[in-house]
Amino acid sequence: MRTQHRSSRICSxxxxxxxxxxxxxxxxxxxxxxxxPLATYAEPHSYDLCQSHSEKxxxxxxxxxxxxxxxxxxxxxxxxxxxxxxNAVREVGNAQSTPIPAQPTQPEIGRRGHLRAIPSxxx
Numbered sequence: 001m002r003t004q005h006r007s008s009r010i011c012s013x014x015x016x017x018x019x020x021x022x023x024x025x026x027x028x029x030x031x032x033x034x035x036x037p038l039a040t041y042a043e044p045h046s047y048d049l050c051q052s053h054s055e056k057x058x059x060x061x062x063x064x065x066x067x068x069x070x071x072x073x074x075x076x077x078x079x080x081x082x083x084x085x086x087n088a089v090r091e092v093g094n095a096q097s098t099p100i101p102a103q104p105t106q107p108e109i110g111r112r113g114h115l116r117a118i119p120s121x122x123x
Contacts, residue, residue: 009042011050020048024057033059036068 009020023039024047026032035054039046049057059065 009038009048011053012047013049013053016050016053018050018052021051022049022054023047024049024054031060031063032066033057033063034066034068037070 010016011018011020012024021038022035023037023043025034025036025043025045027034035049035057038048042048057065
């Protein structure tokens, strides 16, 4: 049985012991094979392929192959991604430091858990 850890997975092809670098899945309804970057976890209906077998992939007549390539070779988020996250955290921090105006309190006539009963206002 193959392990779920990404770095120890090997090619799904019979008698191939090379490390897997791509994941192959099928969309039967569209007659399409999708070959993309190695999935984070092994899935029961997908196939991990080594570089050689991913390059030699053939599909049945009438089927199409979609080859997905990672957007960049760098590992982890880009500098723009990190700056966007930092700015979002800053905005949340600034919003939380703004005092919230106090609501006029109404007398409670009962409480149950997080629910509370207050008297109705007569106009």
